[in-house]
Amino acid sequence: xxxxxxLLKNPKDHFAQLPFQDSGWTAxxxxxxxxxxxxxKVALExxxxxxxxxxxxxxxxxFTKEGKVSAYNHKNDKELKDLFNLSAHLAVKSSIESHYDFxxxxxxxxxxxxxxxxQWIQASFKTLEGALNKVAADxxxxxxxxxxxxxxxxxxxxxxxxxxxxxxxxYFMLEDGSLRIVVYNDKNLGHGHETExxxxxxxxxxxxxxxDEIIKLLQQVTSVGxxx
Numbered sequence: 172x173x174x175x176x177x178l179l180k181n182p183k184d185h186f187a188q189l190p191f192q193d194s195g196w197t198a199x200x201x202x203x204x205x206x207x208x209x210x211x212k213v214a215l216e217x218x219x220x221x222x223x224x225x226x227x228x229x230x231x232x233x234f235t236k237e238g239k240v241s242a243y244n245h246k247n248d249k250e251l252k253d254l255f256n257l258s259a260h261l262a263v264k265s266s267i268e269s270h271y272d273f274x275x276x277x278x279x280x281x282x283x284x285x286x287x288x289x290q291w292i293q294a295s296f297k298t299l300e301g302a303l304n305k306v307a308a309d310x311x312x313x314x315x316x317x318x319x320x321x322x323x324x325x326x327x328x329x330x331x332x333x334x335x336x337x338x339x340x341x342y343f344m345l346e347d348g349s350l351r352i353v354v355y356n357d358k359n360l361g362h363g364h365e366t367e368x369x370x371x372x373x374x375x376x377x378x379x380x381x382x383d384e385i386i387k388l389l390q391q392v393t394s395v396g397x398x399x
Contacts, residue, residue, distance in 0.1 A: 182243045185225070185234040186254045189262075193219035196321035197266040199259055201314045201396040211313065213255070213398060215262055218324070227255050227398055256397040263393050266320035267386055270329060273344050274382035280375035288352070288372040289380055295338065295354065295370070296388050302336050303395045314396045318389065331385065335392055342385060350374040350381060 194217035201213050215225045224235040232245040232255070245251050306312045316335040323330040329344035339355040354370040374381055 182232055182234070182241070182245075182251060183254060185241065186258055189215075189223060189225065189258055190217055190219045190221075191258075191261050191265040193217075194262070194266065194321065195219060196319070196324055197262050198317070198319050199262055199393075200317040201392075203315065203317050213259070213396065215259060217262065218321070225255070225258065227252075252398045259396065260393055263318065263320075263389055267331075267389065269321065270331060270344065270382070273329060273348070274350070274378050276348055277378055278348060278375045280373075280377075282376060284372070285374055285377045288370075288374065289377060289384075291370055292352070292354075292381060292384055296384055299335055299338060299388060300391060303391050307395045310399075314392070316392055316396065318392070333385070333389065333392065335388075340385070342381070348375070350378045352381065 196218040198216040212228045217223045226233040232243045234241045319332040331342040333340045341353045343351040353368045356369040
């Protein structure tokens with residue numbers, strides 16, 4: 172692959188330089204937009220002062236930084252798998268923690284409406300957890316999901332988004348301190364089909380509870396998405 176200019180000779184050195192803390196917008200996807208059913212791909216993108224992309228596919232481990240690309244035949248090396256999986260967990264953890272201050276500050280609101288909203292979220296996430304457990308238990312099944320978190324490059328506001336199976340879950344962190352949760356249910360029609368949300372609620376008083384629920388779900392998604 173002579174058209175690739177290697178940044179570093181050892182792929183392990185790339186992992187050591189990934190800027191988790193500096194990423195203002197993090198994207199992590201599992202088997203998203205695959206070209207064929209045999210393809211597998213996990214992609215991590217960190218957007219800070221520079222944009223770094225790390226991709227694991229069937230054959231190669233690919234790093235991209237400032238337009239320069241390094242590609243390595245990973246040969247299913249266990250140490251490289253572990254480093255990639257660790258990087259995915261660290262990216263999710265760092266990005267979630269960047270929302271901590273916002274999510275822990277509360278204000279007065281309708282507790283009954285927020286309680287009903289929390290019950291809806293818990294029930295929906297419980298269904299996703301069951302589907303994730305099935306993927307984890309059956310090697311023939313694959314996880315198709317995408318995670319985005321940070322300050323949205325276009326909207327300029329904090330946004331946490333998880334697309335997993337039929338649900339498109341959005342946490343919008345508004346300037347007035349409230350949390351707007353919007354969930355779309357695309358059912359079996361494919362991502363982006365549904366234009367009307369199945370759930371929409373403003374949260375002010377119980378933000379920490381909703382924060383905890385998405386953290387638990389993201390931890391499970393990232394674990395199920397680990398390269399085996």
